Amino acid sequence: MPAYLLTWNPKEFSSPDLADLFGIIDRGQVPGRIRWSCGRTRAIPLGSRIFFLRQAVEPKGIVASGWVTRSPFERPHWNEELAAKGKRALYVQFVPDAVLDPASDPPFDVRPHADDILSGLPMNSQSSGVSISHPAASDLEELWSDYMRKHGVRLGAKTGLLQAFEGIPKESLVRHRSRETALRKAKLEHAKTLxxxxxxxxxxxxxxxxxxxxxxxxxxxxxxxxxxxxxxxxxxxxxxxxxxxxxxxxxxxxxxxxxxxxxxxxxxxxxxxx
Structure with missing residues (x-):
């Protein structure tokens, strides 16, 4: 399925949505839907894979992944000054299935792979919502999966977060195979569009x-x-x-x-x- 890169530059935008998202993780709750700028990209199909890249400020790297539950739509611009002038921006809505808080958990640094298997990843793009080529998306998925596998149990024990990265026994009140509602929501939304x-x-x-x-x-x-x-x-x-x-x-x-x-x-x- 298609994959896209959403970018986040903390120097330009400290998103209340993102702060709320990390707060939800700390409280051990399952994240809800997140709205984020997708640049000028107007065609991101429902059910597409999303990778969320932190840029400009260390630590840099992938901090989240998810599934698109609403295709691009217009809303007032995320920049308050531009919004005051009537400017609008495109956004996409996605449900995260795995999230790392860069304040406490290191993002997955993609730069060491820039010259080999992730050479097709537009990691230096200044625009959000860029498409990821199939080979790069497949390799990124595998690397991200391995990275989350290494951090999954610790994250689960710390936050109780249920992720779509399924099958890892979580150290919580009840040890079980995690079932992320994000996938269910995304599947149903995608089925509606078909x-x-x-x-x-x-x-x-x-x-x-x-x-x-x-x-x-x-x-x-x-x-x-x-x-x-x-x-x-x-x-x-x-x-x-x-x-x-x-x-x-x-x-x-x-x-x-x-x-x-x-x-x-x-x-x-x-x-x-x-």
């Missing part, structure tokens, strides 16, 4: 159950999200992507896991079995 009428329907072949059709306003925008590959088979420290998930109704979700394990959606309803 439907001509913006409705969520079960993706099990032969079902297509629509909660809104049955329950009206109460069911609007509701569905369950299923991991196509069982978490027990994914191993520790697996980074889950939107394509690894499926929108399903409660009945199909229950039948998929009935008796333990996980059945393929394609073979769930008899008339659709090959």
């Amino acid at each position: 439907a001509p009428d913006g409705r969520l329907r079960c993706e099990t072949p032969g079902c297509a159950f629509d909660f809104e059709e049955v329950y009206g306003e109460l069911g609007a925008g509701f569905a369950q999200v299923h991991h196509r590959k069982p978490r027990s088979e994914a191993g520790d420290g697996t980074l889950t992507h939107l394509d690894d998930l499926a929108v399903v109704c409660a009945n199909c979700h229950a039948m998929v896991h009935l008796g333990g394990g996980s059945r393929p959606l394609e073979s769930l309803i008899p008339g659709n079995r090959g």
Whole structure:
């Protein structure tokens, strides 16, 4: 899926949103949606991968990643002086799945890789919202995943933060495999954009159950999200992507896991079995 780099220069902009985000981490809560400038980029698809790069001030590097839940939209400019003159800017909304607070946790420094596997990463771009080439995005994802794996348990123990970087046992009141709501939100938002009428329907072949059709306003925008590959088979420290998930109704979700394990959606309803 497409990937983009959002940039942050603390010299120019100390974002209240970002401060709130780090405060949320310190309080051990799951981050909500974050709005950030995407420069002049008007086409960032829902479900795109986001990497958040701290620039200009040490420590520099990647401090967060996430998934786009709202494509670029206009709002008053983030610079108060320009906003006062009526200037507007483009923003993208994303849900973070992993965050490092540079005040206490070192960002992932991409500069040592600038001349090799991350040579295609626009790490010196002065504009936010730049596209990352597929090879560079793939390599960055792997490096970031490894970096978060090294820091994940410590972060979990310190903050209780649930990340989409799944499978790492967290040292909290209850040790469990973390389940980040960010991925679920992003998957559902992405599925809405793929439907001509913006409705969520079960993706099990032969079902297509629509909660809104049955329950009206109460069911609007509701569905369950299923991991196509069982978490027990994914191993520790697996980074889950939107394509690894499926929108399903409660009945199909229950039948998929009935008796333990996980059945393929394609073979769930008899008339659709090959």
